[in-house]
Amino acid sequence: xxxxxxxxxxxxxxxxxxxxxxxxxxxxxxxxxxxxxxxxxxxxxxxxxxxxxxxxxxxxxxxxxxxxxxxxxxxxxxxxxxxxxxxxxxxxxxxxxxxxxxxxxxxxxxxxxxxxxxxxxxxxxxxxxxxxxxxxxxxxx
Numbered sequence: 004x005x006x007x008x009x010x011x012x013x014x015x016x017x018x019x020x021x022x023x024x025x026x027x028x029x030x031x032x033x034x035x036x037x038x039x040x041x042x043x044x045x046x047x048x049x050x051x052x053x054x055x056x057x058x059x060x061x062x063x064x065x066x067x068x069x070x071x072x073x074x075x076x077x078x079x080x081x082x083x084x085x086x087x088x089x090x091x092x093x094x095x096x097x098x099x100x101x102x103x104x105x106x107x108x109x110x111x112x113x114x115x116x117x118x119x120x121x122x123x124x125x126x127x128x129x130x131x132x133x134x135x136x137x138x139x140x141x142x143x144x
Contacts, residue, residue: 005061015054023050064095088131089121 008141012018042050049122063071063109100110125131 004063007059009057009059013055013104019053022053023047040051050094062095063099068097088125 016039017032017035019042020032021030022036023038024032026032042048094114096107096110100107
């Protein structure tokens with residue numbers, strides 16, 4: 004996994020403390036560090052949402068992405084699998100599979116076959132957005 008910080012709120016702690024001070028009729032926090040500790044300790048978390056951080060995250064599994072994005076703690080922009088060519092994307096092998104050589108070998112073979120079929124569809128005129136392969140219990144024997 005590769006994580007890169009793209010952008011962040013400058014002086015986030017002071018900014019948060021100053022925003023919280025508005026609740027008390029003040030424009031600026033006298034002791035930002037103490038106020039931040041008290042806000043956190045008292046569970047006043049909403050004021051912390053004023054800070055922002057933008058990360059570029061590469062090399063995570065779709066399962067990990069699903070867990071990150073299921074909660075609205077952040078805003079997400081994700082590479083589209085419908086409109087991007089996924090022929091050369093890497094995969095994340097779950098630890099349980101990676102620790103069992105014979106299972107891992109079959110898993111990698113299945114992924115390679117899926118990738119070959121995806122390329123076959125593209126080569127035969129199918130649009131990327133129509134090539135998304137989904138497996139459900141109703142269509143797996």
